[in-house]
Amino acid sequence: MKSLSIASLVCVALATAAAAQSQGEGTGEESLRQLQALSDGFAAVAAQVTPGVVSIVTEQTVTAQRSFRGTPWEFFGMPDSPSREQRREGQGSGVIVHYEGDSYIITNYHVVRKANKISVELTDERHFEAEVVGTDSLSDLAVLRIDEDELSSVPWGRSEDLRVGEWVLAIGNPFGWEHSISTGIVSAKGRRRFGENYGSFIQTDAAINPGNSGGALVNLRGELVGINTAIISRSGGYEGIGFAIPVDMARDVLRQLVEYGEVKRxxxxxxxxxxxxxxxxxxxxxxxxxxxxxxxxxxxxxxxxxxxxxxxxxxxxxxxxxxxxxxxxxxxxxxxxxxxxxxxxxxxxxxxxxxxxxxLTEEVLTSARRSDPGEVSGGSLGLRLQELTPELARRLRYDEGTGVVVVAVRQGSRAFRRGFRQMDIILEINNEPLQSIDDFERILDELESGTAVMFLVRGRRETRFISLRLP
Structure with a gap:
């Protein structure tokens, strides 16, 4: 009943404002009262939902090595530094939900991928180490659990019922600023996903930034309608186009991960x-x-x-x-x-x-990647890649034999704007040579969203460097 009254409050405020304006009464105290009622509606939604959104911090151990290839020091024979382990932290958001009487945390797979340790902070500043219940890379979703029974949760909504133009709120931890709230509308439904991801996206103009991944997209009833996941941006920050995974899909993925430990497709x-x-x-x-x-x-x-x-x-x-x-x-x-x-x-x-x-199994996916290059890597950058086969190398008159071929570049994409073109060969990323698409994916997987990356690219006329910021 409480969530219904919140939506009703906002609707009544809008209806009253429209009526007052039509009667010439939309000035002075009446206008302020209507605006205050609208403000109260948003504040009530925020107060209801915020305790069910958590901050996630991950720790990952990576092996780093400094290479002098492609720098003036290479001329003087400067050796590469020895490999050493480094600890890398990542940030994201999560949503507490109830399923079959138990509490779980839904977040994005890319938030917790390869993490050695996952810490969760609640709104009351309590901290817990999280256990991974299951992950699903094809939906970019993961389910976590913490050792605490009394948890506030966000009630389930239905993304199928969302309408384009409907108001929504995005709640998460952008750039580490815990439990930040932004508002917007549903800009579109059924937007295509990136790369191999299954399902579709809800598009919204509510501000979503790095750190918002895994956070809640809710309607004016305070119901969960999406899991905030991605943005399209030239700067790496909010530019009015954000994407969320529909909650109908997220709920089914959670059900399967809890019941089977995997998602069957x-x-x-x-x-x-x-x-x-x-x-x-x-x-x-x-x-x-x-x-x-x-x-x-x-x-x-x-x-x-x-x-x-x-x-x-x-x-x-x-x-x-x-x-x-x-x-x-x-x-x-x-x-x-x-x-x-x-x-x-x-x-x-x-x-x-x-x-x-x-x-659909991992073996089937691997076989499909080999038989059809498709957009199996770099999808969010706008690249479609293929292994450099001897036949392709011969056609491109390339004798070195290593690298990854760009078979297509999406018009207007991040990669296209930075200068990638069809039939380019990506030779290195951050001075690390590429032998295969697996190398491409591994290197980018180890880098955080927003990181500036340097690519060494052989084109039809010249070999050049292209710098690009990861989405």
Whole structure:
């Protein structure tokens, strides 16, 4: 009842203000009273939710070595310094929720990834060491637990019920400033994720900064509707575009991590891409609402059911698949062995096929990475990478044999603005040579968000340095 009265207070304030303005009474004391009622509504939401949001500090041990390659000291034969271990701290946020009578903390996987120690601070300044219940890299979510029974929690909401334009509050610990609150609206729903991540994003203009990751996005009823996760920014800080993981997905991930220790996802067994207007026209379509099947995995569920290369997937169980994000979300939310009905477009005619889904495993993902380069790394930077094979090296007239090839750069992305171009070869990151995409991912994984990074890149005409700040 309390959360309902908060939302009602804000709505009544807006309605009263509109009525007063229409009657010419929106000045003086009446205007102040209406504004105060609106302010009280936001303050009530903040007071209700803040105790359920925690500050997270992580410790990680990394091996560091100073290299003089590419510097004037290399000319004088200066040897690299010996490797040594360093302790690195990270910060983030988390949300306390109740599930089946127990309290858990939801945060982002990237907040606790590779952490040796995780500390949680509550609003009453009590500190606890957290235990990891489970993690899921494909949703970028992790579930923690602390040894304390009496915990304030944030009530579950429904992200499916969110409307574009609806007010929301973001609560977290940006730049280490505990329990900071910002307000905004839902700017969009169903935004595509980065890289291999499953699901979609809620876009908001509520201020989200480094340290907000894992914090709460709540509606005016004080209900959790999203887990704040990422921003798009040229500076590394807030620029009006933030993203949160929908709570409907977060709740399902938590359920599976608590019950099974892992998240089980269905597998269709196709390589897909979004339709562009030219492809749609060539296929006889009037719009780009569908997902194009680039290839079908051998002996996979889709091939066994009769899905063919060049098909367009229009819907799954009657739910439209207007983008790869929508299709991946629907299949990823379905358990293995589930039978789903695909509505396809083939030879300009629609048909339906029933597919029994397989299971998405790490082995399947590894195999997919090898067979299809895809946007498996650097997705948040706007890069699509591929291993440097002998064939590619020959085509690019590159004799050194090491590095990672940029097969595509997203227009307008961070990497594009800094000068990365298609068919560039990334040779080094921070003076460390690259042998594979695994090296690329490992080096960037060890760096914090907002870190300035130097890339040595071989282009078609010259080898150059490109500096870039990590998102």
């Amino acid at each position: 269905g597998l269709l067994g196709v390589v897909i891409t979004d339709l562009d207007d030219v492809t749609a026209e060539a296929l006889g379509m009037r719009n780009t609402r569908g997902v194009f099947v680039r290839s079908v995995g051998e002996d996979g569920p889709a091939e066994e059911a009769g899905v063919e290369q060049g098909d367009v997937i229009l819907a799954v169980d009657g739910n439209p698949t207007r983008s790869t994000t929508a299709l991946r979300s629907l299949i990823g939310a379905s358990p293995p062995d589930t039978k789903v009905t695909l509505r396809l477009l083939r030879d300009r005619k629609e048909k339906e096929i029933v597919v029994e889904l397989g299971e």
